[in-house]
């Protein structure tokens with residue numbers, strides 16, 4: 001034991017001398033330094049002491065010692081490395097080699113304490129006069145097994161976190177599905193949407209899986225034919241059954257929303273409207289999905305849901321942050337312009353006061369409030385506008401049996417019945433007091449832009465605005481702001497116009513030029529370039545409609561018109577109210593900011609718990625070992 005202590009002192013001294021003496025000596029060796037810092041002085045003396053003892057020991061070891069060493073083998077000359085390898089010494093020196101100099105000194109002083117009992121008090125006394133408290137603290141600190149304690153704490157915190165009560169999240173792989181039947185005035189479309197089952201709250205996550213166009217007209221066209229409207233949907237619903245995995249059927253919501261066609265039917269015949277809704281409802285309920293109702297949307301809802309769709313698809317509500325959470329995107333929203341068959345909607349965020357309550361819609365999405373202006377003009381959808389235009393022209397020509405239609409291409413002749421024009425609630429103001437609905441009417445195309453524009457302008461009233469500003473027909477509208485997306489018939493008309501005329505339409509002037517061009521084309525000229533022959537006759541009128549509506553009606557100008565994007569889809573998803581409707585009704589768009597909740601599978605959770613327990617056991621073992629060593633060291637020192 002004595003030899004071991006000697007070796008320890010020797011090794012520590014050699015180590016200290018080689019590693020640290022230089023550094024300390026640099027401070028102590030300046031002869032000009034008048035009075036050495038007492039701490040440096042003490043350590044210097046301590047080092048001198050240990051170096052002296054070390055040299056003595058080294059000398060003894062080098063020549064061999066008469067003192068027997070445990071196994072009685074004579075001592076051989078040893079270098080520092082060999083000394084460190086000696087049992088016990090390596091362990092004692094290991095912490096010395098990694099701890100800071102001051103801590104090392106404490107180790108050294110402890111070593112000296114046992115080796116040089118006669119000198120120790122003097123050394124210790126000198127140390128204690130200078131940095132007693134510091135040394136005392138450092139000695140205690142260096143004696144703590146920091147690593148095992150840190151690991152122990154880490155393990156405990158880990159186990160604590162893993163055992164905190166948490167909500168178990170069902171592992172639901174694959175997709176969830178939702179169905180919306182967009183029952184428009186002219187036709188019905190069935191949309192299947194899908195989204196990853198575990199990501200319900202994210203923007204851009206819901207996408208269109210497929211679309212099925214229902215054969216025949218809109219559901220309102222089946223008024224009075226019991227069961228017919230429901231039957232018309234059957235083929236598309238059957239397709240949905242095939243496309244959606246069977247196990248998902250019971251959890252797949254189906255919504256049917258009817259728009260302006262049914263609004264008009266409800267106005268003219270509430271009973272027939274209810275009958276049609278009941279028919280489609282019972283048909284959908286015969287399918288294995290979760291039926292959520294068949295309703296008529298208000299114009300305000302149609303406008304707002306269209307706006308939600310547009311901005312959802314453009315990712316304008318929130319964006320996914322790198323830390324795995326959704327954040328407010330901070331982007332401006334885009335207005336929505338919907339030109340349907342029986343109504344047209346304009347919706348945009350405005351900072352201006354919405355003077356008519358009817359036009360105000362407040363939405364709270366992801367913790368952000370949106371103040372919307374929205375208006376739906378019933379009877380200003382493309383099909384109803386065309387009827388109104390015919391009624392206006394027929395009326396203006398005294399309901400004569402032969403009528404010149406300035407918006408039809410020259411050379412075109414068309415025959416129809418009076419009821420085809422005057423059967424709609426939208427043309428009731430143009431109807432003659434007494435008329436024969438079956439009477440035939442012959443229309444001859446004039447291809448005259450100015451006359452066409454004149455008749456179309458008659459359909460919009462700009463008189464008697466009761467607000468600070470109006471669009472038309474006494475409807476309040478703030479100034480349009482920001483960019484817009486124009487879809488449905490806006491898109492169809494804009495793309496046909498560009499195709500037929502070859503004019504790129506992105507300014508008001510280009511729109512006017514293209515409209516003039518299309519209105520001056522005859523039928524055979526149009527046929528050579530158009531892809532939808534049945535719609536050719538209305539190209540001029542429809543182009544004049546969108547010009548009148550966008551420029552004069554809504555007030556788009558040279559600055560704001562280029563901000564309109566005419567599109568029918570965004571990505572692979574159709575733009576319309578349907579997606580926004582499903583998002584809002586299925587709570588896929590939360591009102592409050594949605595952080596993504598991460599969940600652990602049971603397997604991963606168990607594995608983590610196991611690892612933390614193992615860590616804990618290792619820590620306890622290390623602590624116990626360190627403690628027993630300390631005890632052992634204390635006993636040895638006492639020898």
Ligand SMILES: O=c1ccn([C@@H]2O[C@H](COP(=O)(O)OP(=O)(O)O)[C@@H](O)[C@H]2O)c(=O)[nH]1
Pocket residue numbers: 183184185186187218259260261339340341342343381382383488489492493
């Ligand atoms: O290739 C097409 C398909 C449709 N439409 C027209 O787009 C409008 C869409 O009307 P929908 O019935 O969908 O709208 P709603 O009346 O429900 O607002 C109707 O005027 C259609 O005639 C069109 O111009 N080109």
